[in-house]
Each structure stands twice: as C-alpha cells, then as structure tokens.
Amino acid sequence: xxxxxxxxxxxxxxxxxxxxxVRMAPDGATTAEIAAHxxxxxxxxxxxxxxxxxxxxxxxxxxxxxxxxxxxxLTDRGWACTGAADAAAAAFLADWTRRLGPAAVTGLRDxxxxxxxxxxxxxxxx
Numbered sequence: 001x002x003x004x005x006x007x008x009x010x011x012x013x014x015x016x017x018x019x020x021x022v023r024m025a026p027d028g029a030t031t032a033e034i035a036a037h038x039x040x041x042x043x044x045x046x047x048x049x050x051x052x053x054x055x056x057x058x059x060x061x062x063x064x065x066x067x068x069x070x071x072x073x074l075t076d077r078g079w080a081c082t083g084a085a086d087a088a089a090a091a092f093l094a095d096w097t098r099r100l101g102p103a104a105v106t107g108l109r110d111x112x113x114x115x116x117x118x119x120x121x122x123x124x125x126x
Contacts, residue, residue, distance in 0.1 A: 020048060021057070021074060021082050028073035030063065057081060 023029045023037040035045035049072050052058040057078035063069040074082065097105045 018081075018085055020045075020052065021078060021085075024058065024072055024074050024078070025082060028061075028071040030066075030069045030071060032069075034072065052078070 020034055020038060023034050029037070031045045031049055032042055034049065035042045038045060038048075040048075049058060049060070052072075053060060055077075056075055058072050059075050060070045060072055063071045093105065096108070100108075
C-alpha cells in the first residue's frame with residue numbers, strides 16, 4: 001500500500017531517475033559523475049539531467065571548486081521523490097521482516113550485497 005501511495009505522488013519518474021538521484025544526494029554531482037555512476041555516456045547523462053530539470057527534480061548551479069563544471073542538485077521535488085522511494089523500501093523491509101524474521105532479512109541483505117556492483121545504489125533503509 002505504501003508503495004502505491006508513493007507512486008501516486010510521483011507520476012513522471014522512472015527507475016533510471018532514481019539511480020541518478022542516488023548519485024546526486026546529498027551534495028550534488030556533475031553530469032560526468034552521473035554518467036560514470038549510471039554507466040552511460042556523458043551525452044546520455046546530459047539528456048537525463050535536461051529531462052529531470054524540465055520536470056523540476058533537479059537544478060543546475062555553479063560547482064564550488066571547478067568553474068568549468070555545473071553541479072546538479074536535487075530540488076525539493078527531487079528530495080520528495082527520494083523520500084517516497086525510501087519510505088517504500090522501508091515498508092517492504094518491514095513486511096519481509098514480519099514474514100521472514102530479522103535473521104532471514106539480514107541474510108538476504110548480505111547475499112544481495114555480495115552480488116550487487118559496488119556503489120551507492122542501496123536504499124537508505126538497508
């Protein structure tokens with residue numbers, strides 16, 4: 001139910017957006033950093049950032065240490081989307097814990113962590 005409620009709040013975001021949001025939170029990222037995080041070209045990342053900016057999820061601003069780069073940061077709308085995703089993940093984990101028990105969920109988390117590529121892609125609830 002919580003997942004459906006979260007999805008109702010965010011009608012124009014897709015999975016790729018969430019992976020980009022993870023890279024931008026909490027301090028922002030350049031388009032090149034987003035590209036590296038997603039494993040796509042800089043041009044593809046720039047198109048994604050353009051789309052996210054049009055939809056109001058991100059804003060571009062000056063980079064604090066590199067005058068040539070632009071820093072992409074989440075807007076309030078982007079943070080709300082991230083919060084909805086975190087809440088949905090926490091709801092799933094709570095349900096799994098209720099059904100399977102804490103030890104099984106910990107084991108599942110550990111097994112998944114062993115096969116997921118390194119990086120900041122895990123929900124904060126994990």
